[in-house]
Amino acid sequence: MKYRTLARTLFRNAEPYLYLLPALLLVGGLLLYSVAHTLAISFTDWDLITPPRFVGLKNYVDAIRDPTFTRSFSNTLVWTGGSLLLPVGGGLLLAVVLERIPGQRVLKTLIYLPAILSTTVVAAIWSYVYTNNGVLNETLRWAGLDALARPWMVFAPTNTLAMIVAASWRSLGPSMALFLVGLQTIPPELIEAAKIDGAGERILFWRIKLPLLRPITAIVVIMSVIGSFMTFDLVWVMTQGGPGRSSETLAVTMYRQAFIMWRMGYAGAVAVILSAIVLVFSIWYLRATLKRSAP
């Protein structure tokens, strides 16, 4: 009898934690365990067949000295810059123009549409756009601009820039939509008051809208930077990082080292370097969003 009451109290105290268990097991057992393991792998020499051998920081030193890693790193920076310019800057511009246009809903939906597609589908479509007798070259020839037609996926940096345009086709819509949400939160009285004071469109944008959009802008920018640093699918499907590893990003380099060359330690080091950069932005993002959702 006593045991039963004891068991019941134990259960009552433990019960609230039982609701946590499935989520904790899934996230801890698969995701967080992996993070710790990758960190450990990065200090070893491991080909999956022979047991891993501890080598200290050798993989990190190797990576930093490796010209393919340096190129991959600079390609990733180009991706980051391009994504800030095209989808983020372009999205802001579109949102400001679209805000006061009558057919807003339809236009918004049309521009948003590519974001529904998988990156793999976007890669398939733009492979056709950029291939030798593809959409872009045929259109250029049709317009009499033969001189501009070229093999888009063969030479660096054209291949990376062309892929950034393809990625922007997908990501412009969401950033535009976020900016539109932000613009709606600006009180109309504020805009009216500024107009009465004689503020033109330009002053209205730089002095009032842009400063008030700052929280949204921060979120869009951070998301874009994190996304650029993790660019993988599009590059892998379109060029596999080639030709001659000229269009690799950090994520592609990591994948190639791990699953094509079976250099797990080196791949781990690349993953950890990538994480260190992304984590800075992620934590910034976390703080920006958590602060605003605090009870």
Place this chain on the structure above:
Amino acid sequence: MPRLTVQKRFLGRYLALGLLCLFAFLWVTPLAIVVLSGMKTPIEQSQSGILALPQNAATLFDNIASASELSGIGKGILSSLIYAFVGSMAAVIAASSAAYSIAMLKIRFPFFWFLIIYSGTVFPFQMYLMPLFGLYQTVGLYDTRAGMLLFYSAIAVPFCIFVFRNYFVGLQREVIEAASLDGASSFQTYLRIVLPMAKPAALFLFVTQFSWIWNDFLFGQVLAKSDDVRPIMTSLATLSGTYGKGSIPQQMAGALTASIPTLILFFALQKHFMQGFVVNTAGE
């Protein structure tokens, strides 16, 4: 003078509208090209203009069939439907119950548990690949549907718990307290009161996580290899790009087929997608 500026502004607005319409039209042209090219035979595709209408729209089905034979996208669609449906369901259930415990039940260090689970969103996927590949090889989950399902459920949990926690914190506590005074157990309260109240958040999460899992390429590439297990996007990818093995019409027919479920979801639940932004940007 003022009249002139009004006219000018009027004209400017129509000019902007015209330019925007042109831009939006060009923006969706690639989608039209996918549909048109998917309906042509390879010879027709190489000889006709890009925007020329196909001779026989039914060619689309031949292209889908031959693309499927080449890459296994038919099997991929079935697998991905299972992964996306069951995976996002499982994540919604696991995350909502955990968020219930964190936001409404008496546990110690609720914020610590939240951060542990939510931290699954801050790492790049590259941190997960090698250990999962190794683990799955050792325990026999590599290239199995069960393994894929388990992973997709796990990867969706952190974002779901973020949304549910926000949602629950904003709910009226009195309702929960009244229920427990009425003698309802915490599980009954979760099932009968909390879950029904969380329906909008659950629906939004189901749709976004379904789309995410459906659109995934990377984890299908790393954790599976056979046509029976590989998700749709990983199968589709073998057709296109520099190293693709499909003809242009096959690639486009495949791309079109692979996009249909998420397009249907988008148009059916467009309102929820747009609502999603509000939730997404954290309690705007």
